[in-house]
Amino acid sequence: MNLSAMRTYDLDEVVDVVVVGTGAGGAPLLSRLAERGLRVVALEAGPNLELDQFTPDEREATRINWMSDRFSGGDAPTAFGPNNSGWGVGGGTLHWGAFTPRPDRRDLALQTETGLGRDWPIDHDELIRYIVEVERTIGVSGPMPYPWDPQREYLDAPARRNAPADLVLQGCERLGITATDAPAAIITRDREQPHYGLRKASIDVGGIHQGDRFGYKATTAITYLPVAVAHGAEIRPDSMVHRVEQDEWGSVTGVVYLQEGVEYRQRCASLVLAGGGIETPRLLLNTGLANSSGQVGRNFLAHGAVQVWGRFDESIRGYRGYPSAAITEDFVRPEGVDFAGGYLVQSLGVMPLTYATSLVRGGALWGQELMDALDAGQYSAGIGINGECLPSADNRLVLSDETDEWGIPRAEISFSPGANERAIDDHAVGVMTRILDAAGARETRVLARSAHTLGTCRMSSDPADGVVDPDGRSHDIPNMWICDNSTFPSALSANPGLTQMALSLRTADRMVATV
């Protein structure tokens, strides 16, 4: 993004707020604080990318993913890199799928409902008010009426249906399952974005996760961050924070970061960590901060994301069109089940290398069977879930013995699905297989997968049970806040991006009210 005319601050100036990270957590907050007149500096570990650096080529496109190795273990090691991590000004929104269901009211009260997991210490109505604001700001398209929330309004018509969406909708109709076009942060009409300029309407390509050169997908780099810069925020790319400085009472006084191998210190009155579910707990564990509860790094959550792929007679070529153009929310609380929570279902198109990786890692294919499956890829349509994940103390992030290119210990994440996650997966595989069969699939194949990095610094009303309070403020350090998906107490069945942007505005408002 264009940073050439932005205001800059001296390192010795005590700015009001330093924000670490510029994705769905950091950016909305940064813009809100700047609009309210605060002097704010964002430190982004990755580079500032120009639009022509985005490419549909999946190997080259990893330049927008956090590719410095993380260690992944447990019974079902979750894949990092292109699967769930952002890199650069815009953070995870550079690569996100822009799939924007709203969080379900019941998911925020999971513990009250089932005795399992955690409730969110946040009022659903308040969260939805922020979500509506985010949807209007970034441009979310969707169908009206929305079957599971008829009063809901979307700005523009949904993205066009591609072949997988057609088939999933057909299959659902035949089974009596309600399904419709998915809400997505993909604009379907040209849009003048404040402080950015013209965003072109969707051109119906499938390379959403590889980044977008034309502005049809909302990233923070073309929505919130230009607003922030226009109101005096400074964004420093290539800046990896590795230390936090405190005064004798424990309050944060500044952060120390590395930029091209040189160490700098920015003084600040308040600090917001928004590096996401891996980098925020890694920084806290490495500095030993904000962990009186012992909860930093605990309760790592990854959404269940199992997929079923059906082979059809006609060529599907689901790399065309928005990949997840159909949704059903009928299984947020399925009837007659013995698990807590539920899942969203989406149709799936996919890019070829991503599909190959799923066949190898999730389907354990090799040899002629793999080649046959790759050749059949263009005749295949997918369907997948985003499923609830209950917190577990054993699923956690710790520091490894190996250090990375900045000299910081690498993160080591262990993830093993519990009985609830396995039950959701089983149920979903049954439902999705029936939908594809009803749509006329010749054969189906299940590909195991998990997605997103949540929960490692969860919010709680009780300081012993979490890392931050319901506003996002550290239980231990009064002028330090966390604003990213590490604060999620439970995973929710909705994909996290939209909810996180809403939480970001909410935390910003709470900060403004107190500083």
Added chain:
Amino acid sequence: MSAPSFTVVSLRGPLSGLDDGTDAAQGDADDGTDAAQGDADDGGHHTAVRSVGPLTLVEIDPAAGADDIVVGIAGAQIVTPWILVVGPAQHELAAEVVDRVLAGALGVFGLAGVVGETDAASETLRHQEVPVAAVPVGAAAGAPDIAAAVRGLAADIAAWSPRLPDAWARVIASDRTDVAVRSTFARRALADDPSYAPRALSTAQLSLLRDVARRIIPQGEGAGIDLAARLDRMVAAGESDGWRPTGMSTDVEAYRTGLDALAGVWMRSAAGQDRVIRDVIDQRAPSGDVLTPGQLALWFEDARNDLARVWLSHPASLARVGYSGFATGGTGAEPAGYLVLAAGEREEWEPDELGRLAAAEGHTS
């Protein structure tokens, strides 16, 4: 089987020896005698195009410099692999042309090699990526030596790299495809060097990895990609997928130790190799002193995934699986997207095999 079609782009004038050789090599008289002649539509550049059997000869006046030469090549609308032929004084020029082509110049795709006459030990031609054949300066212009070198290089290239169908080359060369993507594809499409010296692995490790690659990614009939060599380069360059199984060392170390462990149990026969592969995946194979069976299996999953990704990222592989999504964005007046999304249907610019031609119904202008 007839020889695969090929194009020769000459900056050094006529190559008559090539015509003769082609005619002689081409047993089928119908193909060999219908040489067509004409001027390419290249906006007034001095370009002559002639077809001789499976060969197309494109002569381009070198006087105008590298930029205009590239425009001339684009004007010839070459959809086959092509070899650049240059004279002894044109090595710098050849390097400039190759650089522009590998950088993704609009309208140009399929550069497969360079043949250069040389009267000294010229290193300029030894472009680090492109297959090159040097011919000592001998007799008159159009010497049979050059023709032989061109035919030899063409045969090598055909033997060492999969052939991209013409229709797909046309899409890659077109303005539907971004310059950066075309550049990436131009490099990936280059034939592998059969005498490739490994950078990350030992020669024995590379050899075993080639064996493994044949079982994991059976490329089928015809010339294949040297996946093991490409993976060695990738590992040496530190290209990873952003994570490692807990406890595993860096990719370079993992490949070395993994392959060494595999060498201890590897078999000669294909069936035996498949058994070993199944055992490794199931953690039943002896894994040596360094790795546990579980770690060997984890590394092997990474290796299988890397091999699949290396294979599939070659443009010929993408064409084989029917993926046209690289040709989006582009450099035209409007961003290139998809107008037709329905099953069974394709758009006019897409290769025929992708479906029935459908009327465009998208809303992009």
